[in-house]
Amino acid sequence: AQTVTQSQPEMSVQEAETVTLSCTYDTSESNYYLFWYKQPPSRQMILVIRQEAYKQQNATENRFSVNFQKAAKSFSLKISDSQLGDTAMYFCAFSGGNNDMRFGAGTRLTVKP
């Protein structure tokens, strides 16, 4: 079964600096999708970025980018120029051929002024 591991329960970063959140996963599938979701204090789940396993190019969305290492089964999220509004729980998620979705335990990120 696929598993998703986020080894950093909590992280903090100074405003305007860069932070990287780690995620590793385990699967035997060759084609799948990986996601990062953000959950601010409002509890709403918001898609930050997604990556298709077949694409070698790392996905980017404005200040958010990923480092996708397929062989290492690693999918880290880099947040550049951190803003106070980035304070949230961040979940890494995996979706494969079974159409189910698996989430990691989450990383609580605090951006300090």
Place this chain on the structure above:
Amino acid sequence: EAQVTQNPRYLITVTGKKLTVTCSQNMNHEYMSWYRQDPGLGLRQIYYSMNVEVTDKGDVPEGYKVSRKEKRNFPLILESPSPNQTSLYFCASSRVPPTYNEQFFGPGTRLTVL
């Protein structure tokens, strides 16, 4: 406005009293899913549905039931709730296949079972 709605948003109940949490989406999505969120465990999938009358178990289906009689609705039923089902529940929907398309989440339902 495109959205996923859940009701109720908060619920406190007692062990054994049957309850239903409703979920509705207005985006004509085929795929709908229920998750529970617990501290230190992230979100875990309970059930999902690829279309009307098609449902499948996720990681933690025990103690839950679902039905998909209409495309827009996907209620979660707890026939005999127990305290270990105290959790934050999310409904989500997407176009198929869900592996590719973004899932839209509801606002969450905070359930407490005493």
